[in-house]
Amino acid sequence: MNTYRVVQVGCGAMAHKWVDIANERPDLEMIGLVDLNHATAEKCAESHKLPLSIVFDTLEEALSKAKPDIVFDITIPSAHYDVTLKALAAGCHVFGEKPMADTMDRAREMVTAAKASGKIYAVMQNRRYLPYQRSLRAFLESGGIGDISTVNADFYIGAHFGGFRDLMESPLVLDMAIHTFDQARQISGADPVAVYCHEHNPKGSWYRGNASATCIFEMTDGIVFNYRGSWCSEGLITSWESEWRVQGSKGSAKWDGVNNLEAEVISVAEGFMRKHESVEIPEIAMPLTGHDGCVDAMMTALHEGHDPETVCMENIKSLAMVHSAIESARTKERVEISI
Ligand SMILES: NC(=O)c1ccc[n+]([C@@H]2O[C@H](COP(=O)([O-])OP(=O)(O)OC[C@H]3O[C@@H](n4cnc5c(N)ncnc54)[C@H](O)[C@@H]3O)[C@@H](O)[C@H]2O)c1
Known part of the structure; x- marks a missing residue:
């Protein structure tokens, strides 16, 4: 080697x-x-x-x-x-x-x-190398809840960094939401088409720029990805990986961003309210996770002579979600996403 x-x-x-x-x-x-x-x-x-x-x-x-x-x-x-x-x-x-x-x-x-x-x-997109996220993706890809229509992510953290983030114009969307937007691409298996975003800086914020944002992304295959996030949220915080809900034609899946993955699908397909049952989401084991997993994928690609999953030509799609969201927040208009 x-x-x-x-x-x-x-x-x-x-x-x-x-x-x-x-x-x-x-x-x-x-x-x-x-x-x-x-x-x-x-x-x-x-x-x-x-x-x-x-x-x-x-x-x-x-x-x-x-x-x-x-x-x-x-x-x-x-x-x-x-x-x-x-x-x-x-x-x-x-x-x-x-x-x-x-x-x-x-x-x-x-x-x-x-x-x-x-x-x-x-x-580096270390969150692509989280076993529970991979498990959720594999389950959705196998049709576990039918055809996906909606993906929601909530991100609420009170992070007192100091340093460059406190001075950026859009600290949450530019420096953090790139993770969540990239996760949404991996979880949904869809790419971004357009976005409407509203950014604001909450009362009591210690950031100079907007530390909160709400975004509606239109994705390929008619999927809608809703993002609600804040980097200056005190109490009842979510995980850094966000809390996720995915709606499909046969059921729904949730992930708390840590280790609780759950799904329910229709068990009795009649009546005003259908009956549902829990289904297990098979867990995928990964020997290397997070940064280690992502660098390992980069090195494997180098050794084998192909592009890694997070090569710039692919990753620019997640970055385009970020910059289009920022543009939408400034123009107050829906922005079509081009790379
Ligand atoms: N993947 C993740 O989970 C994750 C987490 C935290 C930070 N990051 C990213 O890592 C990067 C660094 O973040 P950080 O928290 O370490 O910031 P930091 O401010 O602690 O460190 C950045 C360092 O880069 C140096 N630097 C800046 N410009 C330079 C230049 N032109 N040439 C040489 N050195 C230069 C600074 O002097 C500083 O020491 C950022 O892009 C950030 O978004 C990623």
């Missing part, structure tokens, strides 16, 4: 998980760390028992001196464009954190650059 040499850009909060993954996998070797703040990169190296000699001042320096095969981009959303284009131009694959980019134009350029380079640019 080939070992791929990695330079990681961005050594903040999320970075540590990626360094751990590189250190744990035999097919990855961490050979460079870069951060705008040199001390942050040094601290990251020290805390993972990596030599300080692998800390570089800039990505350019790391690319030319360390000559990596892969760049991990764990910088903030507005920096993903620059990092990805530079890394692809240097002949590297890029595995980057969500969201792909802070604008659709930039994301489209990143896709064009990835195609032209012949390298893989894939995006």
Whole structure:
């Protein structure tokens, strides 16, 4: 098995998980760390028992001196464009954190650059690698509740981050809802067609931008995906993975985003109110989950020579949901989603 040499850009909060993954996998070797703040990169190296000699001042320096095969981009959303284009131009694959980019134009350029380079640019969507979500998807795909018409997700969390999210214009939709929107694509097996979104900043919010949103997405196959979310919600919080309800022609399924999966289908098909019975949703076991599962899928794709599930050409559809929702919130109009 080939070992791929990695330079990681961005050594903040999320970075540590990626360094751990590189250190744990035999097919990855961490050979460079870069951060705008040199001390942050040094601290990251020290805390993972990596030599300080692998800390570089800039990505350019790391690319030319360390000559990596892969760049991990764990910088903030507005920096993903620059990092990805530079890394692809240097002949590297890029595995980057969500969201792909802070604008659709930039994301489209990143896709064009990835195609032209012949390298893989894939995006972290760790929630695609949750066993209960995979189980729900497989159950729906097998026709467990008939034809799907509606998917609902509720996300209510009170997250006091500090840092870049407190200053973003649309922190919930741009930095968080990308997860939920991408989950909706995986759960429904449908792609986005159009959206109407209303964003607002609740009373008492500690965010500068809008920290709450309600969106109605029209999806392919006539499916409607309803999203209600807030990042400044105190009490009765949901899971970070959201609470889900899926309506089908024969029944309904629910998932609390943690481990409670349930479904009911029609048992007696007559009467004013049909009778229903619980059905079991078979659980799918996954050896690697979350970030580990997603990086494993990226590495498997590299080894086998195909695109991973979250390759940029696919993932841009989830990003388009984000940017179209933001556009709709600003224009107060239904926005058709194009990638
Ligand atoms: N997948 C997930 O579940 C998940 C969870 C949290 C964060 N994230 C994503 O991870 C990314 C990083 O988030 P974070 O929470 O670690 O942020 P952070 O602010 O803690 O860290 C970002 C780091 O990147 C550095 N940086 C910024 N621009 C840079 C540049 N151009 N070159 C080099 N370094 C640069 C900063 O100095 C900082 O140290 C974001 O895209 C975020 O959305 C994903």
